[in-house]
Amino acid sequence: MTTNTAAPAPDKLTAKGKATRARILEHAAELIYTKGVHATNNEQLRRAAGVSGSQLNHYFPSKESLVLAVIAWQAERVLTFHRSERFACFDSLDAFRAWADFYVGYERAYQEGCTLGSLASEIIKTDLDVHDELASVFDQWRVIFRDGIARMQQLGRISPEADPTRLANLLLAAFQGGMLLAQVARDIAPLKDALRSAIDYVQTFARSPDPGVLQAR
Amino acid sequence: MTTNTAAPAPDKLTAKGKATRARILEHAAELIYTKGVHATNNEQLRRAAGVSGSQLNHYFPSKESLVLAVIAWQAERVLTFHRSERFACFDSLDAFRAWADFYVGYERAYQEGCTLGSLASEIIKTDLDVHDELASVFDQWRVIFRDGIARMQQLGRISPEADPTRLANLLLAAFQGGMLLAQVARDIAPLKDALRSAIDYVQTFARSPDPGVLQAR
Structure with missing residues (x-):
């Protein structure tokens, strides 16, 4: 090689x-x-x-x-999962809760951790010229959450005051950090706490849906 | 060896x-x-x-x-820093904001990442018998935040409804995950967003101080 x-x-x-x-x-x-x-x-x-x-x-x-092919292969798995119908493009708090429940309820989650996060923490320390590709994968992941939150704003589900990128970064960080802490503790609790708290924070921006917006769907 | x-x-x-x-x-x-x-x-x-x-x-x-000695050495640095007077045992939102500002403003932060988190993500994949020691370090770190939040409750600064352990896990996960995302993106923004959002969430539990509690200090 x-x-x-x-x-x-x-x-x-x-x-x-x-x-x-x-x-x-x-x-x-x-x-x-x-x-x-x-x-x-x-x-x-x-x-x-x-x-x-x-x-x-x-x-x-x-x-x-x-290494680029391994990144692409793992990115495909993670992004396809997040784009699957079960999460409906993350256009509701329920979708985010279903996503958190999946990882909290998945018994191998804290044994395996996030394969992509784990690979990332390996790669950022090397001098391999693959940083742009790795950054691009995490950008795409962040955009899935950000667009879901922006869509919730369009639907009147959360306040226009919420910052979709900022919330997306919190959710993604809570996931990556929570997964690391769960692996270290050999206990899912840190991941559960981090994900649910992050989603509860998004919920502090929740509004009763605007009937006009609902009719327009 | x-x-x-x-x-x-x-x-x-x-x-x-x-x-x-x-x-x-x-x-x-x-x-x-x-x-x-x-x-x-x-x-x-x-x-x-x-x-x-x-x-x-x-x-x-x-x-x-x-490896145990390396864990102990890095733990000592991280825990001593978090226990230093500048953060006043994390008994206020200002202390948490000063903590976030330190890492967001520290230019080498996203180049270096969290040395302890980075070491942890290495070690959890090995079969070295050092997991308990590593878990203990993160427990101590979590307890610093948890005790700070519990103290804020005693002082009437935040609601008794807040769960100190849950919030401590969010803060620690936002730090670890935000650091990883910042390293990948070569940009401090994900860490800044994650830490500030996590602290803003703690702030949603804020109360005006109880005058009785203040007098009793």
Whole structure:
């Protein structure tokens, strides 16, 4: 992973190629998560994924290209989940409460933590040139919350005085920090407290819906 | 660092011994921070700290003993700072705002992140037997905030309806998560938003002080 030629675009690969690439990625994500970016090397990854050195080099010609693909893979999972219908674009307090309940009720949550947050805390300490991509993922996540809160304002559900970006940053920070504290304590309580308090704060901006706005829907 | 005999207690060391131990610790903290627990080995640490293998083994006979000492060293710095007079045991909203302003105004904050949070996110993924010590540090940190909020209740500054532990978890999570988001974004805004919103939420429980309580002080 020292050469720096471009990796083949995933959508140009054959079905077999895609499967091999996905297998490498899955093991890379696992190794990076458990051992860290620095301690993950070609040899371990080759053995774990059961691929040859030339195969590995074909799909991921550099460590950057591998780490970028792991970021993209985990981002896809997290963002798709947050954009799923169950949360209705976060246009109500109920949606935010359902989201908090999911993580608080998910028994592996505090064992696993947030895979993306965990990867981020690894990567920000390295000199790999992947910071922009990582920042972009967290921006997209923040925008999901921010747009949901802005939509709640349009619907008259919360006051125009609320600052959607500021609240989105609180919610995302409560999630990331709460997950870390829950992992450290081996107890879900810190995550539960942080998420519910953050949502309760959003609720302090709640208004009775404007009947005119409701009719217009 | 494979033998498991006890490390000498720091207070039993000579002045020279204490200095050597401190030098090893400082370099170990730096290596663990930049390279991760897994990738930090005896050889790198010996070279960085300029000590012999037998010296290293004398002060830190196992990786556990070294990591425990790094946790204790960083915990001491963080807890002492939070217990300093400038924050008056966090018995007012002003104290919490001064605390937030310190980190928001500290230019290296989002470059460095929280050394303890960063170390924690490393360690929770390892199988080192240091989880209890790490959890204890975060407990102590949480208790500083919780006791401050409970004291604010006793002083009639905030409502008895506020839950001090829950608010302490929000504040600590907003700090840890906000720090991670600021590092990822290379921008202090997420930390600023998260901390100020968390404190604004505490303020929603604020009351005019009870004159009786004030007289009794």
